[in-house]
Amino acid sequence: MSASRFLFVCWAALATLSVSTVLLAQSGATGVLSVAILLVAVVKAWLITDGFMEMRHAPRLWRRLLVSWALVLAVVVGVMLVVVD
Amino acid sequence: MSTSVEPGGVAPRHLPGDLAMWFFILAELSVFAILILVFAVTQALKPQLFSESRLLLNTSTGLAMTLSLLTAGLFAALAQAQVRRSRPRHGAAWLLAALFVASVYVVLKVTEYRHLLASGLGMEHNTFFTLYWILTGFHFLHVLLGMFILGWLAERCRRGLYDASNRSGFESGVLYWHMVDLIWVVLFPLVYVLG
Numbered sequence: 001m002s003a004s005r006f007l008f009v010c011w012a013a014l015a016t017l018s019v020s021t022v023l024l025a026q027s028g029a030t031g032v033l034s035v036a037i038l039l040v041a042v043v044k045a046w047l048i049t050d051g052f053m054e055m056r057h058a059p060r061l062w063r064r065l066l067v068s069w070a071l072v073l074a075v076v077v078g079v080m081l082v083v084v085d
Numbered sequence: 086m087s088t089s090v091e092p093g094g095v096a097p098r099h100l101p102g103d104l105a106m107w108f109f110i111l112a113e114l115s116v117f118a119i120l121i122l123v124f125a126v127t128q129a130l131k132p133q134l135f136s137e138s139r140l141l142l143n144t145s146t147g148l149a150m151t152l153s154l155l156t157a158g159l160f161a162a163l164a165q166a167q168v169r170r171s172r173p174r175h176g177a178a179w180l181l182a183a184l185f186v187a188s189v190y191v192v193l194k195v196t197e198y199r200h201l202l203a204s205g206l207g208m209e210h211n212t213f214f215t216l217y218w219i220l221t222g223f224h225f226l227h228v229l230l231g232m233f234i235l236g237w238l239a240e241r242c243r244r245g246l247y248d249a250s251n252r253s254g255f256e257s258g259v260l261y262w263h264m265v266d267l268i269w270v271v272l273f274p275l276v277y278v279l280g
Binding site: 003011019048062066 | 098099125128129132145152158159163166169266267279
């Protein structure tokens with residue numbers, strides 16, 4: 001796959017997931033849906049870091065740092081939502 | 086730039102842009118992480134207030150802003166691909182396209198801010214809106230700086246100052262924009278959708 005096509009695929013996935021976030025929110029307000037919305041956010045962050053920022057070719061420590069940023073935040077936000085429930 | 090060799094490896098792992106930009110990005114992400122955690126903790130303390138206040142925001146506008154930022158990110162990445170092929174003027178064209186799409190975000194955000202202020206939903210309205218203004222306002226400033234950087238890169242590309250062998254500064258500028266996108270994809274569900 002050419003570099004440009006790969007970037008378009010990343011963008012299409014990001015756009016689709018962004019729309020999915022809103023559709024998930026409109027379908028209800030359960031804990032499961034909230035977790036799904038957070039998971040979508042983590043996947044989007046991963047697409048940006050590995051796709052657009054090219055962390056897939058970066059030294060592992062840097063890649064882990066960037067990918068874990070969104071993952072850790074999503075876990076903490078998720079735990080906070082569970083605490084509320 | 087920094088590289089390390091894969092154990093079995095053929096291609097060495099490589100960090101695009103300047104190492105200094107990566108430390109700057111880490112610092113920025115740390116600051117936003119603290120703000121996001123403050124938002125999440127406050128939401129846990131005042132869930133009712135946050136749920137009711139969030140209803141006053143337009144999720145469709147938030148989605149449109151997301152698509153605007155992500156599309157600008159795609160165009161900036163395509164500009165980088167052109168510079169790597171030593172076609173800086175093509176890169177400049179993609180950067181101008183990125184700036185145009187990013188300006189849609191700016192228009193939407195300013196319209197949203199004006200609407201909220203006209204409705205009396207300023208920073209002092211309640212805790213949700215205090216944090217909303219701090220988080221999104223701080224991010225908005227980063228978008229403006231990112232647009233300035235993309236414009237600066239476009240001008241340097243137009244003058245043919247970047248090519249395949251001289252692109253580290255260009256990559257650093259584009260990385261800054263991707264960081265702005267990265268922060269937004271976490272902010273968007275947190276502020277506009279969840280709860």
